[in-house]
Structure formats: C-alpha cells, structure tokens
Amino acid sequence: MSEEPRKRRCKEKNRTSITLYYNNKQQGKQLSKFFCKIAKDIQRMYDNTVDRVNTGKGC
DSSP states (O other): OOHHHHHHHHHHHHHHHHHHHHHHHHHHHHHHHHHHHHHHHHHHHHHHHHHHHHHTOOO
C-alpha cells in the first residue's frame, strides 16, 4: 500500500473529528443555556414559594 492514500485518509479523519468536536461544543453551549434557564425558573419558583410561606399567604 502506498503512503499517499493513507495520509489522505488520516487527514480526512482528523477533519471529521474536529468538525464533530466543534458541533458537540456548540450543542454543549446550547444545553448549558437551556439548563441555566431551567435552574433560574426553578429558583424563581422556589423564591415565590418561600415568600408565600414566610408571609403566610398561599398554602
């Protein structure tokens, strides 16, 4: 087997893995934004509940 095809295949493989890595990174950013939003919502709900309990309103 000659050296050239092997090198080319290796290069393509690297490019693919870099692309995959980048895509995963982007998805990770979106996920962390998503989880951050959920965490804020939960925190807000918790704060509202605590306020209600402390002031005697609500349940």
